Amino acid sequence: MSDFRLNVLKEILNSYEKFFIHLMPHPDLIIGSRGLIGEEKKNGLVLVFSSYSYDKLSIDEDSITVNMKFSGSWESLYIPVDAVSAVFNDPVKPEFMFSFKPQNRKNAPKPIEKEEEDDSDDISEDTSASSNNVIQFKRKN
Secondary structure, eight states, X not given: OHHHHHXXXXXXXXXOSSEEEEEOOOTTOEETTTXXXXXXXXXXXXXXXXXXXXXXXXXXXXXXXXXXEETTXXXXXXXXXXXXXXXXXXXXXXXXXXXOOOOOOTTSOOOOOOOOOOOOOOEEEEGGGGGGTOXXXXXXX
16 A cells, blocks of 8 residues: 555656645654644644645655745654555645555554453443543453
């Protein structure tokens, strides 16, 4: 899938003067000294690529490196290809939109192992898995 994302990005770079990339949070994503702020830490960030907003773009098989302007200041970005969740040309009436499933498995919640079944009707709540936003119910023995 990363190869397809790279090919899409390269074609769009060659064909469009302005386009948008939606990035999801990723452990290897670097947005200069700014980082992800506020809701971006949960929902990601949309970058606007136009002739005046970026410089020194480089694409390799795993990542994109680029300098971009944020509030008038240049920041160096390191974007893992797996952090790219969508590429489109217009947020209101897109002529095209490529949307990709997340490939980052590093932050995915760990699956809960199934416990042995018990015929008991008493149930207690175990919140030990709540750090993954999962509530697991175990039967009392």
